[in-house]
Amino acid sequence: MRALLLAAALAAPTGSLAAQTPRDTTAAVIRAGRLFDSETGTFGAGREILVRAGRIVAVGDKVDHPAGARLIDLSRYTVMPGLIDAHTHLLYLEGVTGGLTMEGVKALVNEGLPLRTLHGAARARTFLEAGITTVRDLGNSGRFGDVALRDAIEDGSVDGPRMIVSGPGLSSVGGQFPGLKPGYEAIAGDEYQIVHNAAEAADLVRQNVTFGAQVIKIYSNNTPNVGFLSSDEIRAIVAAARIHGVKVAAHATDDAAVYRAADAGVNSIEHAYRVADSTLALMARNGVTLVPTDIDSVTLVQYMTISNRGGPPPTPDQIQRFMASQRDRLMRAVKAGVTITAGSDNYLDLHWPQGSAARRNLFAYRAAGMTAAQVLQAATINDARLLGMEGRLGVIKAGAWADLVAVDGDPERDFGAIERVRFVMKAGTVYVGR
Ligand SMILES: [Zn+2]
Known part of the structure; x- marks a missing residue:
């Protein structure tokens, strides 16, 4: 003993x-x-x-x-x-014309976890080649395929960025697979940890940490699906995560979802595509970081060109409108005093090496009006703080x-x-x- x-x-x-x-x-x-x-x-x-x-x-x-x-x-x-990308999905790549349900189910039942992990290893190398030496990988990696890839990189078997991984994210029923029929919802449980109540939510945090997660990913709302986690469930998750000394990253795409997560004490909000100034002020007060996962105009054109399948290219007006709404949200967050970190969330197959595609995220911040130094701080020291690696990474x-x-x-x-x-x-x- x-x-x-x-x-x-x-x-x-x-x-x-x-x-x-x-x-x-x-x-x-x-x-x-x-x-x-x-x-x-x-x-x-x-x-x-x-x-x-x-x-x-x-x-x-x-x-x-x-x-x-x-x-x-x-x-x-x-x-x-070395640059840091605080929002990746190395084990998930979606065809632009597919859609999350079909592509997600395909990844589970046709691609399968061993092959997904090997594909992730090939993508990992492209991040290193793009100058991204650390990623925080936030789920969509089946049952802990991300933990396997992280360990293979750490022991030197695979060349890739240092990975901080979440394991499967905690979501309400259906995960991010809208349209599942009753009797088939269990498939979402192969990609997400499904939460039914606060006590179970806390137990799922314990499970994820036990199986190797270093951060907890939750879906405050699970867009493109219609569910959400309640305030009580998110509070239970945050409390359990604190006991284990890990942080909580919340997917939240609309104002109510951002508010619920920020108010319950998560560490970062992912996306926040629609968010009120009052909610941004709450984030600034509570020290909640924003990971905007924005895309730049070059990426948008590539995306629209592929998804149009040879149809007419996007008009300058379409591009301008999209970029303007992103820019407005990002600069309101900067003005509110919210810490901005860099995270690409680039899981789409744009026919580019995945690492260079992810790095284009930084051009979106630059185009929105952040200075070059602010963008590079977001991708280095701010990300390092969010990862709990201040002084060891990003400097x-x-x-x-x-x-x-x-x-x-x-x-x-x-x-x-x-x-x-x-x-x-x-x-x-x-x-x-x-
Ligand atoms: Zn994501």
């Missing part, structure tokens, strides 16, 4: 991010032409970064050059913390994981530079630009 206790005391906590042994074990000195400081939102010139054993050891005009350290010259580039300073991305150009003058990724390091291992 004593041996067991000792083993438990020495073991890393479950689901921790401890298992990040770098494959590149030599110390490295990185010379950065420009460096983005996410804490101040400013760009500095001519810095050096010393990396050892997967961590950043020092940052300055000049750092120690230990004997045998590898010199990585990025003096022509802008170096930023380039001593003690943080050596997650670095170098891009060709100056994102302040030309935001498109963030697509010209020349170098990616995650936990001291170089994946792009070796």
